[in-house]
Amino acid sequence: MKRKFLAALCAAVFLNGAQAQAPQAAGARPAAAKPKLVVLIAVDQMRYDYLTRFYSEYKGGLKRLVDQGAVFTQAYYEHMPTVTAVGHSIMLTGAMPAASGIVGNEWLDRETGKQVTSVSDTDVKALGADSRQGASPHRLLVSTFGDELKMSGKARSKVVGVSIKDRSAILPAGRMADGAYWFDKPSGNFISSTWYFDDLPVWVKLFNEKKAIDQWKGTDGYATMAETDHGNDVVELFAEAAIDGENLGRNGGTDLLTMSFSANDTVGHAKGPDSPELKAITLHTDKVLTRFFDFLDKKIGMSKVLVVLTADHGVAPLPEVSKGRKMPGGRMTEKTVLDAVEKALNEKYGEAKWVIGKSGPAPYLDHKLIASSKLELEEVQKTAADAVRNLPHISRVFLREELRRGLAPADYVGLRVQNGFYYQRASDLVVVPEPYWLFEAKGTSHGTPWNYDAHVPVVFMGPWVKPGKYSGRARVIDIAPTLADLLEVETPSGASGRVLNEMFAK
Secondary structure, eight states: OHHHHHHHHHHHHIIIIISOOSOGGGSOOOOSOOOSEEEEEEETTOOTHHHHHTGGGOOSHHHHHHHHSEEETTEEOOSSOOOHHHHHHHHTTOOOHHHHOOOSSEEEETTTTEEEESSBOTTSOEESOTTSOOBOSTTOOSOOHHHHHHHTOSSOOOEEEEESSHHHHHHHHOTTOSEEEEEETTTTEEEEETTTOSSOOHHHHHHHHHTGGGGGOBTTBHHHHHTSTHHHHHHHHHHHHHHHHTTTTOSSSOEEEEEEEOHHHHHHHHHOTTSHHHHHHHHHHHHHHHHHHHHHHHHTOGGGEEEEEEOSOOOOOOHHHHHHTTOOOEEOOHHHHHHHHHHHHHHHHOSSOOEEEEETTEEEEOHHHHHHTTOOHHHHHHHHHHHHHTSTTEEEEEEHHHHHTTOSOSSHHHHHHHHTOOGGGOOSEEEEEOTTEESOSSSOOOOSSSHHHHBOOEEEESTTBOOEEEOSOEEGGGHHHHHHHHHTOOOOTTOOOOOOGGGBOO
8 A cells, every 4th residue: 555655646746747857958048028918818628639620721810829839739637627617727827726726616615514616705796796796716725827927026017817707717817816807697797806906997897888799799698699609709809908908018017818718618518529619619719819919919019928828628529429430428417426325325324415515426425424423434435436436437436535645546547636636625536437428418528537628729829939839748737837937937836837948939
């Protein structure tokens, strides 16, 4: 057992950044002027292969990124679950969930006994839509690149995050952001919270009042609009307003804008990665980025802007498509897993409500009930895990107490599960389905450690990088330390990646 633990620990250290890379001299940090603006562009649910599959039909922004950028063809997430909140938390922290504390889109808060989201915050109020719940980065335990930029004290820097989704606007921008803004579908307004300021900035109020987005409004209102390709038009238009309203790129230091296109995820979930609808919204994203880059060039000059493109996760094919290809895959339900746990615990320990929360199919057990029943927590977890392992198409089941001791197998699946583990917020079991199997009754999804969920674009574009294809292994956790190195600020506190110095222009 001791040897198994040491092997897993050594492999995890290797994966998380202690890995020896080429010495820094292998790529020279540019001595030229630093960027005036760094723009992180996240395309929600964009698999890496979208860059290659649709390349011949790109005419604008995505084509420009591929042709003029440093494209890391083998860039991966190295954690599980591969979901929106976790991916967006990693992009500019460089931190695994094991350090950042962002372990999912939602989880059970053991202190309050309530389900919470990654950004829900009852201590702040929403601004721009009084009936909405407040949101903030208060659950993010580490710094972002933007936080380090602001703490460096070198020159005035502003940080702004924009998206349709609250978590996608908040988590990349960090705790010290000057503002994060997300879309309120009922009102058609961009909103924020009192975490950042007491009232919305004037420029945001003016944007909302002008209702320029009504040009894309459909008969079903703003909600439907935000879930189509026009959702990306809305984000781009608001990003332009943010650049003007906050004078981004012209504040003396280096500013940061993070923007995330959420509509791609909505279409991808419903139609799958092989659908004409997915292709259509990806080609539309190409056009939207053309418009945005033209705006940047006019307002700031692209020679002063560093652009980073990535995604928060990939996605699995529709099981029905996989079947036609003679590939494995199919559907099951989260309820099947949770019911199996309840049944096994009821049969062995007596009738009770043993499961009190969940994160996807992963159950949170009632620890107070287990203690009052004078049972050992790990024994109960093992009983639950055995029940889940007996279900068809379950690849692996990990116990919270075993992960606490670092006992995940030292292969890439085990290491990704271990990297996603933060004890205080973790579910009692981590459930990994077989490849291509989903817990959804329709459409498709993501969340697993399998590569179709983990392989995403990482592209840098600007005068500071050498364009080309880079096929060496890279990870999304490498983005934050690379930006910190380029801007000569402290590496974010939880970052475990390396500097991608092979792309630096000499």
